[in-house]
């Protein structure tokens with residue numbers, strides 16, 4: 001079915017069940033972040049995985065980013081992937097040569113600290129922009145302003161200035177590498193588009209999707225093209241094949257039965273849960289379920305099961 005026809009067909013009918021979940025406070029994830037990544041699910045990871053089934057086969061995370069949910073879940077078998085090549089290079093080095101990853105970070109940290117901090121940072125940024133690579137991206141994401149690696153849409157130029165903070169010392173980073181490395185023993189880490197990864201899933205597997213939603217996010221993640229309606233089609237195909245899919249939605253991007261002006265297909269999701277919904281927000285939700293968007297809900301999950 002053509003994309004527009006799909007969008008036309010999926011009138012804004014309410015989801016089957018709308019579940020509100022009482023969450024006392026934010027729940028800590030077990031691993032401290034290896035990478036700083038905008039839109040990471042570090043704060044919500046434990047809560048998100050509490051909605052996963054326990055009887056799944058392979059865990060798929062096709063929009064890996066900094067892998068917060070993967071890190072909290074510690075699946076016995078995983079295929080984790082992302083379309084951003086320098087990012088995947090970092091994860092693959094973590095898997096194949098963790099000492100090299102520590103060295104990448106330490107070299108750049110010492111280079112920046114040895115001289116004038118901003119000039120050191122800018123030279124690493126210039127090296128990345130000349131030839132995008134995992135080693136420079138690793139350091140930049142930890143040292144850049146606000147931890148927000150930002151790319152110019154036109155040409156992918158990384159433009160974030162130096163952060164005001166001191167990036168963590170190499171020994172601390174090395175501890176994080178040691179903490180994350182065991183996770184990679186049970187994983188295939190791939191550079192691929194989400195659609196190709198989801199195609200590989202089989203009945204009984206579970207897929208967690210945390211896609212970019214907006215135009216601004218495509219700038220943040222290196223200007224990859226992404227269309228939510230295509231993702232819905234991929235999710236539908238997975239559901240038909242007996243694969244369970246969980247989709248994260250940034251609470252601010254959801255309005256009624258649309259996300260960023262794209263309708264949520266009727267019948268695709270069986271449940272919706274609210275994530276990190278603090279007490280006062282929950283109360284307001286119970287008083288008026290229609291105005292969640294303005295109530296500061298941090299995140300939502302749509303589940304196909």
Ligand SMILES: C[S@@+](CC[C@H](N)C(=O)[O-])C[C@H]1O[C@@H](n2cnc3c(N)ncnc32)[C@H](O)[C@@H]1O
Nearest residue numbers: 039040041063065066068083084193194210221
């Ligand atoms: C919101 S982030 C994921 C954040 C992640 N959950 C975390 O905890 O850090 C979205 C990710 O999707 C990736 N991405 C964007 N378009 C993609 C595509 N077409 N296929 C696969 N990955 C894509 C981006 O590179 C980015 O890392």
